[in-house]
Amino acid sequence: MKKLLCIALICLLLCGCSGTCMAEDTVFAMDTVMQLQVWAEDVGHADGALGAVRSLLRRLESTWSAVDADSPLSRYNRGEDPGWDQEETAFLLQLEALSEKTGGAFDPKLGSVSAAWGFYDDTHRVPSGDEIAAALAKTTWDVGAALKGHAGKLAVAELEKGKVICALLNLGGNVQTFGTKPDGSPWKIGIQSPDGNGTLGVLSVEGTMAVVTSGDYQRFFELDGKKYHHILNPETGYPADSGLRSVTVICEDGLLADVYSTALFVMGLEEATAFWRENGGFEAVFVLSDNSVLATREAKLSGCEFEVIGDEE
Ligand code: AMP
Ligand code: MG
Numbered sequence: 437m438k439k440l441l442c443i444a445l446i447c448l449l450l451c452g453c454s455g456t457c458m459a460e461d462t463v464f465a466m467d468t469v470m471q472l473q474v475w476a477e478d479v480g481h482a483d484g485a486l487g488a489v490r491s492l493l494r495r496l497e498s499t500w501s502a503v504d505a506d507s508p509l510s511r512y513n514r515g516e517d518p519g520w521d522q523e524e525t526a527f528l529l530q531l532e533a534l535s536e537k538t539g540g541a542f543d544p545k546l547g548s549v550s551a552a553w554g555f556y557d558d559t560h561r562v563p564s565g566d567e568i569a570a571a572l573a574k575t576t577w578d579v580g581a582a583l584k585g586h587a588g589k590l591a592v593a594e595l596e597k598g599k600v601i602c603a604l605l606n607l608g609g610n611v612q613t614f615g616t617k618p619d620g621s622p623w624k625i626g627i628q629s630p631d632g633n634g635t636l637g638v639l640s641v642e643g644t645m646a647v648v649t650s651g652d653y654q655r656f657f658e659l660d661g662k663k664y665h666h667i668l669n670p671e672t673g674y675p676a677d678s679g680l681r682s683v684t685v686i687c688e689d690g691l692l693a694d695v696y697s698t699a700l701f702v703m704g705l706e707e708a709t710a711f712w713r714e715n716g717g718f719e720a721v722f723v724l725s726d727n728s729v730l731a732t733r734e735a736k737l738s739g740c741e742f743e744v745i746g747d748e749e
Contacts, residue, residue: 456601456618459486465493466584467503468608475601475618485598489591489605496587499524502547502578503556513547513576530691531582538699538711543670547576552673555666560657562664568673581650581667585694588612588646592690609654611647612690622736628653630681630723637729637740639686639721646690650697651682651723667701678704679725686735687718696720705730709745720745 459482460473472489476482501507508518520528531544548571550556552563563571579586584607595603595614602615604623613623622642626635630653639647652675656665669676683700687693696718700708705722712720712732719735721742729742 457482459483461486461490463490463493465497466580466587466608468584470608471606472603473605474595474603476599477601481599485595485600485603488594488598489603492590492594493587493607496583496590500579500583502550502576502580509577509579527579527586528577531579531695534582534692534695534699537715538695538703540670541702541707542581542695542699543668544579544582545575545577546572546668546670546673547578548572548574549668549673550578550580550666551576553664553666553668554657555655560659560664562659572670572673581698582691582694584608584610585646585648585690585692588690588694592644609649609651610690610694613641613643613645613647616643627684627721627723627737628682631727635739636723637721637737637742639684640736640738641686645686645688646693647684647686648690648693648697649682649684650701652701653681667698669702676702678702680704680708680722681725681727682723683708684721685718686720689717692718712745713747713749 455477456475457479458473458475463470472486474482474486476485498507500509502509504510511518535542535544549568552567552571554560588605588607588610591605591612592614602617605612611625617623622640625639625641625647627637627639627649629636630651641647650667652665656663665675667676678701680701683697685693685697700720703711719732721729721731721735721737723729729740730745731737731742732745
C-alpha cells in the first residue's frame, strides 16, 4: 500500500503541463535490476500499466527460473510435467526453431553446462574436460538468453491493452521502448563500454523497439588471471571466444533481439555479418576485442567512431 501511494505520488509529481503523467518503479527480477517508466494521460492508467508489467515480470521469473528447484522449468528438466499452457509451449517451440535458425549458436539447452561453471549459484569454477563433456550430453533447458527479450515483447502487449502513451523498460541490458516519447524526440539508448568506462555510444530509436546487448562483461569470473564469461560456445562448452566483447541487436521483436544478441556473440563478426545479410530484420552493433566498433547500415549510432557494415561483402 505504502509503495502504491509512493508510486502515485511520483506520478502526480511527474505530471507535465503537456497532459502526460509518468509512473516509474525499480524492481529486482531475473537476477537483475530493472527500471520501468510508463507515460499515460492520467495517474490511474500509468500506474495500472506499470502494475501489469510488474506482475508479468514476476510470473515469467517464477515460471522460467533455472535456479529455483521448484520452478516449472526445473520440474520440466527433471522429466516432470509442469502443465505448460499455450503461451509457454509456444515459447519453447520458438526457442527450438531459433536454435536451428542460428545454426545452434543459440542453444537453450545448456543449463547443465552453465551449472558446471558455477554460474547458477556463484560457485564459479573451471570444470574439467570430462565434466564439460558430461554436462553437454545432459541437455537441460536454460532460457536465460531469451527470457528478458520475451518479457519485453509480452510487456508491449500489456502496454497496448492499457491507455499508455509510451514506455521505457530497462530490463537489465535489455531495453524495450514503447511508442513515441512525449516530446516527440527519438529514444536515446546508451551502449555500455565493455571496459566499464561508462557509455561507449548512443543509439537513436523511434517507436516500439527492443535494444538488447550480450557482452562478456555482464557476468564473468576471474581465476588465475584468466576471465571466464557466461556466454557459452555450444560446440565446446567453454565461454565463446569469438573476438567480440559485445553485440547489441536492435529489432522490433524483443525475443528475436535477445536470441540474436546471444547467437551473434557466439558466431563472431564474420559469421554474424553473414547472418545479418541473409536474414535481415534487425540492426546490430559489434564491439571487438580491440574495442573497435562496427555497426550495420541502419543502426543509428552516435557518440563514437565506427565502421559501417553494408549489404555487400
Ligand atoms: P544473454 O545475456 O542474453 O546473452 O544470455 C546469456 C545467458 O544465456 C547465460 O547466462 C546462460 O544462462 C545462457 N547461455 C549461455 N550460452 C548460451 C548460448 N550459446 N545459447 C543460449 N543460451 C546461452
Ligand atoms: Mg540474449
